[in-house]
Amino acid sequence: MDARGHKAAPFLLGWRAHGDGFDTALVANRLSARGVAVRRLASDSGGGETGDYIVELETAAQTALGRLGVRLAPWDAPIPADAPALTAPATLLFAGTASKFPYYAYYSLTLLRLGIPYLPVDGKALAGDALDSANLVILPGGFSTWGIDKAEDAPGADRRMRDFLAEGGTAIGSCGGAFYLSAGRPDWTGTARAKPLYTHEYLQSGVGVVAVDLPPGPLAAGCPPTMEIPYYHGPVYDRIDEGLVVAGRFHALTLPGGLAIDNPLTHEKFQRDMAGQPAILLAAGNRGRAVLFSPHPEMGDLIRKYIALDGYVRHYLPIRGYGTMRDTLRFYRTSDAPSFRLVQNAVDHLMATARPARLADAAAGRSDNATMLKKACRAELAALPAFGADDEGRLLRSLVDDIAARIAPAAARVAAAEASPLGGAMRASLDHIALTAPAHWREATGRSVSQRLMELELVVALMECWARIVEVDEVLAQAPVQAVA
Secondary structure, eight states: OOTTSOOOEEEEEOSGGGTTOTHHHHHHHHHHHTTOOEEEOSSOBTTBOTTOEEEEEOHHHHHHHHTTTOOEEEOOSOOOTTOOBOOOOOEEEEOSGGGOTTHHHHHHHHHHHHTOOEEEEOHHHHHTTGGGGOSEEEEOSSSGGGOHHHHHTOTTHHHHHHHHHHTTOEEEEETHHHHHTSSSSTTSOOOSOEEESSSSOGGGSOEEEEEEEOOSSTTOTTOOSEEEEEEESOOOEEEEOTTOEEEEEEEEEEEEOOSSSOOBOOHHHIIIIITTSEEEEEEEETTEEEEEESSOTTTHHHHHHHHHIIIIIHHHHHHHHHHHHHHHHHTOOTTSOTTHHHHHHHHHHHHTSOOOOOOOOOOOOOSOHHHHHHHHHHHHHHHSOOOOSSHHHHHHHHHHHHHHHHHHHHHHHHHHHHTSTTOTTHHHHHHHHHHHHHHHHHHOOSOOHHHHHHHHHHHHHHHHHHHHHHHHHHHHHTSOOOOOO
């Protein structure tokens, strides 16, 4: 029972009941943030599957979640001993000059879709006291490869990161972030005792979409045996320490790519340097606990879609025609990418034994982010070049029309969510997006049409996912979902 005498009972919050969609993770993370006991099944048990959640709720809370389309089943079996309550993540997202928009924003999209608020921080914040109230740091792609002290002129940030990890903090790094968590350069944390094949001259690999083989383990829960993930010059490990767990290996090159960085990964390079080599590492030791992704699960279907536009779609457009290629682009799941499950599994894996922490709610910030973002998106649309009258032009116009139709509804939802008292720690992330995305668009030059469309869709999806968290919190606030014993 909770403090008021209401009786809580365990319910199964399963992925299959929700079509393996990410509202499962969203609800689990929002309940955990409210102090509800959320447990993750480590194996198939009691009618649940590995990776499903057991949540302890009152009946009224179950009813409230039903209004969101959440299906909960009573859990009648004993709670497994290997399913302790997860610690709620208190998350910092590295988003300084070494990981500017759009580098950090792919993780923004993933975290917001999963229902995990975050505080954006730069190197100076990491060198200060920001880490004191966190238990998870997300290190996106970008230039932390050089070390945060040097990349951001922030003396002390690397030492503070090493101390944070050694004292019970955790980290997830993709690409540049995975380099930073590896061994082999003086400014890296050495959390994973593995030296990349290319430690400094990393552009010798390339860009594309790769298939990663996922052996059974904590990160493979709910995933198929292989998964396609965007790749941008991430670390290639040819030798690793025996203490590391390989949670994924490079299996095949699905699509060479040149989006944003025109350096396609070739089949020859992939077979020579990467095939069969570790792509995902789990590290745990006296230098901390971390998950290292060489590819970018956070880029997901968004980047895959626009890599495909530049290559696969343009190639097959004259072969299969406008309709088939239009549907190919329509049905990428940019806010529900399968690879987001790897990030959620990584968070769950780390939070199973993480130290409790809580970020302070952000101080009141701007209240006109919705207006700013809507205006910036429309200005970007207006600045796009004219497209031809051929099938490729029709295809590009259909993408523009789809994005344009989402801007006003997304902005309206953000405006309503900004007015809610439940924004709390959410506000800092929206303020940061509204500041950095338009600034990038004003300053960036030489971007291809595909890159510009990708960044536009990214911002619209960020608005939608940010508002969704507040909308879910408002429903939960109407029901007694207090912490239980």
